[in-house]
Amino acid sequence: MPTDNEFTRILDWPGYRVYRHEIDEGTKALKLWIRRKRGNQKLECSGCGRKTTAIYDVNERAVRDLPWSSYTATVFVEIYRVKCPDCGVRREKVPLLPSKAPFSKRFEDAVGLACEMASARQVSRQFGLSASTVRAIDLRYLERWDASRRKPALRHMGVDEIYLGKKQKFLTVVCNLETAEPLWLKSERKKESLDGFFQTLSPRQRRGIEAACVDMWEPFRLSIEH
Incomplete structure (x- = not known):
């Protein structure tokens, strides 16, 4: 049976250590209890990002x-709530826990990667x-990916509309013509x-846009010229 120190090395959560563990052979379940290392x-305040050592309370x-x-x-x-001078009592920011959902970041990343190759039902x-x-989970994974990636400059943009049917009718689509990446979706096809x-x-x-490919639909032309 591994020791807590060995579980800490295997778990590999930077800045945290395992202080208790349980293994259920019947259900094939491993439970690990972790807390911050002494150093x-x-x-970090989850509201403003301010660093502090003022602890309000701690929960699991x-x-x-x-x-x-x-x-x-x-x-x-163990999750702390901190006394932030700017935000008041707020939960600490833990990079390995990107949302309020009961999953670690690397678990969500694994699910997100699986969704790139299979349907949600298969991944489930x-x-x-x-x-x-x-x-x-896949939506949060994509949002984190989009926020962290370096976006190419928009020089050549394309604008078009998609007909969705009698109820919603049209959807305006803007894309980067150099990368074929959709950048904007909006209902209707108004200015x-x-x-x-x-x-x-x-x-x-806006000044970096050199050319726009758009049909002769008047509202689009007016928006671009404005």
Whole structure:
């Protein structure tokens, strides 16, 4: 049976150590209790990112982590609430716990990667989750990916509309013509539909657009010229 120190090395959560563990052979379940290492007491406010050592209280949170061979792994993490001078009492930010959902970041990353190659229903069977939970995890995974990646500059943009049917009718689509990446989707095909996209760009980004490919639909032309 591994010791807590050995479990700490295998778990590999930076700044945390295992202080208790349980193994259920019948259900093939591993449970690990972890807390911050002594030298890792600088906490970060989840509201503003300010570093502090002022602790308000501490609670335990259970999250599902990557499986260990045939064993499911649940990690019980000590989570602090801090007394932030700017935000008041707020929960600390833990990079390995990206959301309020009961999953570790690397577990969500594994589910997200699986969704790139299989349907949500197939992934749900693989991980023992509901299809709706898989879709929610995949959305968070994609949002983190989009926020962290370096986006290419928009120089050549394309604007078009998609006909959706009698009820919703049209959807305005903006894409980067150099990368074929969709950048903006908005209901209707009004001037305001395209205006909303330009409002998301900084003045520098707008000046960097060299050409726009668009049909002769008047509202789109007016938005681009404006």
